[in-house]
Amino acid sequence: MRERLVETLRLHLVTDSALCGERGVLAVVEAAVAGGVSCVQLREKQLETRAFVERARALKAWLAPRGVPLIINDRVDVALASGADGVHVGQSDMAPADVRRLMPGALIGLSVESLAQLEAAEAAPVDYYGVSPVFSTATKADAAPALGLAGLAAIRARTARPLVAIGGIHAGNAAAVLAAGADGLAVVSALCAAADPAAAARLLSARMG
Numbered sequence: 001m002r003e004r005l006v007e008t009l010r011l012h013l014v015t016d017s018a019l020c021g022e023r024g025v026l027a028v029v030e031a032a033v034a035g036g037v038s039c040v041q042l043r044e045k046q047l048e049t050r051a052f053v054e055r056a057r058a059l060k061a062w063l064a065p066r067g068v069p070l071i072i073n074d075r076v077d078v079a080l081a082s083g084a085d086g087v088h089v090g091q092s093d094m095a096p097a098d099v100r101r102l103m104p105g106a107l108i109g110l111s112v113e114s115l116a117q118l119e120a121a122e123a124a125p126v127d128y129y130g131v132s133p134v135f136s137t138a139t140k141a142d143a144a145p146a147l148g149l150a151g152l153a154a155i156r157a158r159t160a161r162p163l164v165a166i167g168g169i170h171a172g173n174a175a176a177v178l179a180a181g182a183d184g185l186a187v188v189s190a191l192c193a194a195a196d197p198a199a200a201a202r203l204l205s206a207r208m209g
C-alpha cells in the first residue's frame with residue numbers, strides 16, 4: 001500500500017498558469033504526463049472559483065482514463081465539486097482533520113516546513129508531507145526559509161510517512177534530493193516554464209533512477 005502511494009507521488013507536477021503561458025495549463029499537463037509525471041496538483045492562486053472548478057473538471061476528465069490522480073491545492077470545495085482525488089493543504093489552510101471529514105477517501109497532503117511542524121503533523125490524518133521548500137525558489141514569494149538537503153534528511157529521520165520534496169527542484173539536483181530521503185519530487189518551474197515540458201519530465205524521470 002505504501003509502495004503504491006509512493007509510486008503515485010513519485011513525480012508531481014504542481015501547476016502555475018502564469019508559467020504555462022499561452023499554451024495553457026491543460027496542454028502543459030498533457031505534455032508532462034506524456035513525459036512521465038505520476039501526479040498533478042492544480043494550484044491556482046488568482047482564478048475565480050467557477051473557473052477553478054471548470055479547469056479542475058477538465059484536468060480530471062483528461063487524467064482519470066490515464067490513471068493519474070488530480071490533487072487540488074488549498075481548496076476542498078473545488079476538489080469536491082470537480083471529483084478530484086485529493087487536496088494539498090499548508091499550515092494556514094483548512095486543518096487536515098477537517099479535510100478528512102469532508103473527503104474521507106481522499107489523498108491528503110500537508111506542507112511541513114520545520115521539525116516543529118513535523119512533530120505536530122504526525123497526529124494529523126494525512127497521506128504524505130510536502131517538505132517545503134528544500135531550496136530557495138522564485139515561484140512562491142511567501143515560502144518559508146529553505147531547509148536544504150540536511151533539513152530534508154532531518155525530517156526523513158523522524159517520520160515514516162511519504163515525503164514529497166518541493167522548492168527549487170530540477171533535473172540537476174533531483175538525485176541528491178532523493179538521496180537525502182525524499183520519496184517523490186514536486187516541481188513547478190522545471191516543468192511549467194520548460195520550452196518542452198514532455199522532454200523536461202522525461203529528463204527528470206531519468207535522473208530519478
Ligand SMILES: Cc1ncc(COP(=O)(O)OP(=O)(O)O)c(N)n1
Pocket residue numbers: 012014041043073074088089090091093109110111129130131132140164166186
Ligand atoms: C507537494 C507540495 N508541498 C508543499 C506545497 C505548499 O503548500 P502551501 O504551504 O499551502 O503553499 P501554497 O502552495 O498554497 O502556496 C504544495 N503546494 N505542494
Ligand SMILES: Cc1ncsc1CCOP(=O)(O)O
Pocket residue numbers: 014132133136137138139140143166167168169186187188189190
Ligand atoms: C508551491 C511551493 N511550495 C513550496 S515551494 C513551492 C514552489 C516551488 O516551485 P519551483 O519548483 O518552481 O521551485
Ligand SMILES: [Mg+2]
Pocket residue numbers: 073074088089090093
Ligand atoms: Mg496552501
